[in-house]
Amino acid sequence: MLGLGLIGGSLLRAAVAAGREAWGYNRSVSAVEQARADGFDASADLAEVLGKAQARRALVVVGVPMPAVDGVLAAVAEFAPGCPLTDVVSVKAPVSAAVAAHGLAARYVGGHPMAGTAESGWTASDANLFRDAVWVVATDNGVDPAIWSAVARLALACGSVVVPAESVEHDGAVARISHLPHLLAEALALSGAAGGDLALGLAAGSFRDGTRVAGSAPALVRAMCEANADALLAALDETLTVLSTARTALADFASTAELVEAGYDARLRYENVERWEITGIEPGSPDWVERLRDAGRRGGVLRAL
Amino acid sequence: MLGLGLIGGSLLRAAVAAGREAWGYNRSVSAVEQARADGFDASADLAEVLGKAQARRALVVVGVPMPAVDGVLAAVAEFAPGCPLTDVVSVKAPVSAAVAAHGLAARYVGGHPMAGTAESGWTASDANLFRDAVWVVATDNGVDPAIWSAVARLALACGSVVVPAESVEHDGAVARISHLPHLLAEALALSGAAGGDLALGLAAGSFRDGTRVAGSAPALVRAMCEANADALLAALDETLTVLSTARTALADFASTAELVEAGYDARLRYENVERWEITGIEPGSPDWVERLRDAGRRGGVLRAL
Structure with a gap:
């Protein structure tokens, strides 16, 4: 060992x-x-x-x-x-x-x-x-x-x-379920903090859970994410596309239907795996x-x- | 009433x-x-x-x-x-x-x-x-x-x-700490499910917590998010910019330093509010x-x- x-x-x-x-x-x-x-x-x-x-x-x-x-x-x-x-x-x-x-x-x-x-x-x-x-x-x-x-x-x-x-499939999978969650948690924490103490004081469960792993030591998060940079980049690009499409629907039709319904189905699939x-x-x-x-x-x- | x-x-x-x-x-x-x-x-x-x-x-x-x-x-x-x-x-x-x-x-x-x-x-x-x-x-x-x-x-x-x-400040704050968390959770759930049962089977705490609110009834999430469409759009655009900047750093330098360190500080600020x-x-x-x-x-x- x-x-x-x-x-x-x-x-x-x-x-x-x-x-x-x-x-x-x-x-x-x-x-x-x-x-x-x-x-x-x-x-x-x-x-x-x-x-x-x-x-x-x-x-x-x-x-x-x-x-x-x-x-x-x-x-x-x-x-x-x-x-x-x-x-x-x-x-x-x-x-x-x-x-x-x-x-x-x-x-x-x-x-x-x-x-x-x-x-x-x-x-x-x-x-x-x-x-x-x-x-x-x-x-x-x-x-x-x-x-x-x-x-x-x-x-x-x-x-x-x-x-x-396969090694590359492993790396792609952990980018999706372990490394991307950290990047999204960091971004969400930044959005809340940008709203100042008013926003942070109103935050409840959805923000607390969504930012939990942003409290992990930055050196450990960096080491984990950066070692898997290629696969993480692919997962991040995919998510940027998903969010940009959602942004367009929100701006053009004030609708979140497509993202919310697909995301709900995805979470159900995870719960039932x-x-x-x-x-x-x-x-x-x-x-x-x-x-x-x-x-x-x-x-x-x-x-x- | x-x-x-x-x-x-x-x-x-x-x-x-x-x-x-x-x-x-x-x-x-x-x-x-x-x-x-x-x-x-x-x-x-x-x-x-x-x-x-x-x-x-x-x-x-x-x-x-x-x-x-x-x-x-x-x-x-x-x-x-x-x-x-x-x-x-x-x-x-x-x-x-x-x-x-x-x-x-x-x-x-x-x-x-x-x-x-x-x-x-x-x-x-x-x-x-x-x-x-x-x-x-x-x-x-x-x-x-x-x-x-x-x-x-x-x-x-x-x-x-x-x-x-002020009303507009309230709407901006809840977009950051309540509505944006839902959209990010939906997007993360989609990323995991796109990795199939291999990815979902490897998922642990960071994915579970990051997608929890994607399990909320889609009609309720939609009603909440769409009623606040203008403020949510502003918060989403800000986060798309943050993630796109992170994407560039990851692609060009295999670095997540800026996002991870700032996100950690933001989460600490939330914990200490x-x-x-x-x-x-x-x-x-x-x-x-x-x-x-x-x-x-x-x-x-x-x-x-």
Whole structure:
């Protein structure tokens, strides 16, 4: 486990709790000392940690922030070139590109556990963080079925359900449901504040809920949104078109009918979305990548493998 | 009380509970019968109800949906031209214009209690609906101080605090904090649904909260937004500019810094807004209208008069 923050630390805890042998690296010595004090095998020596992984052909998990990914991958290529590789970074296509740039593509299957809290760091880590969470396992063309299965089994061992999705589809989806909501919340907060204390004093539930995530730490919001800039740009452009069309209807006919009725239907669809279990698709069987992706697109999840 | 729905019915109950003599009109006989069964003086005969008001120079309160306002005002002009007049409709400048068109401007002071529930109709009405709510009392140029005071005292008697605001400022403020949030929620719901069951299945708190009010009945959202079309258009245009600027920064520099940092500051300002009590401004005293409006703009409320 490379990186022992909230996600990486929780994954080290969860893997050990699931009966696996696992050890971790963190750049800062203080997190390493905390992890050791809690009884875990942790080190600030990246070469040593990766050497141990290479000797055992262990699954290497990259769990550092996006700006640190490149440096960590260079070390993986140098010290653990024979290990299967995954990651828990919140964006998939950029990580996949960095992996390819280091010549590690053949042994890599990306992952993204959709879990987190407002806190961060080893001290916030929790072996149960991934229980009942959704863990996206990247299902790209040419992926190695054995490594794909190893990553999916890790997710299942941590208590998550697995959603198979192509990296670019994952990034497009999280842009819509995680990153765009932040930009709209920031814009709504600005509109309210531009109305001064009169407007803010009249604000009730719709404004409070619509701006809640604008209260998140700007550095975290920026890191999340900017790492997924291409997909977020596409989602934002689509929404600008929707709002501009609504603007025209409001100006020309004083009508909000089209937007309001379509938005209501969309929210109902969200409220009624149901997960169903994917069964009978064996990794490595004919067309398994396309079949898993198709199932994931239709709301399917793996609960066992 | 003209109209015995959620707001009008609650106001009839609250006024009687506060020791006032009050009676009501409703177009539908069933609500009238329910109100009578609950012990209230109610009638479906608008001329009779207004005749009684005219005889006693009672304060007439218009509490019907915006599309019905014009017809009710015509009856007020015919049967109760000597009464002071207010309303509890959620938009102020359009009601004020309709009042002026019926020659009733001199006796009118608009009002808007910021209260409501998801339910509607007499059966949902509650004498405590306005307790600790914010009640905007329109503070426009040339307003009659005695009528202004009568409307403010009614709001205070119902347990609300009074925010003095000019009609157009009220409409601009509620466009920002109540109507724009609905349009953004609808647009966000559409973006999520366009990502299919994959995106909707990955959605978590930011999407759930950001789309919550898209689940409101479309007819109610439309009525609210479209009655305030001019002010909503201005707020929407401002937000389209903010989002377009953010789009350019994202496309050109993969940066969200400006929007995210400003939005965070705006949300903090909202979280920290504090109501303070306006004292020492007597309606009718020199510059009282400007002084009250200025206090309302700065977050002041009246708790007594």
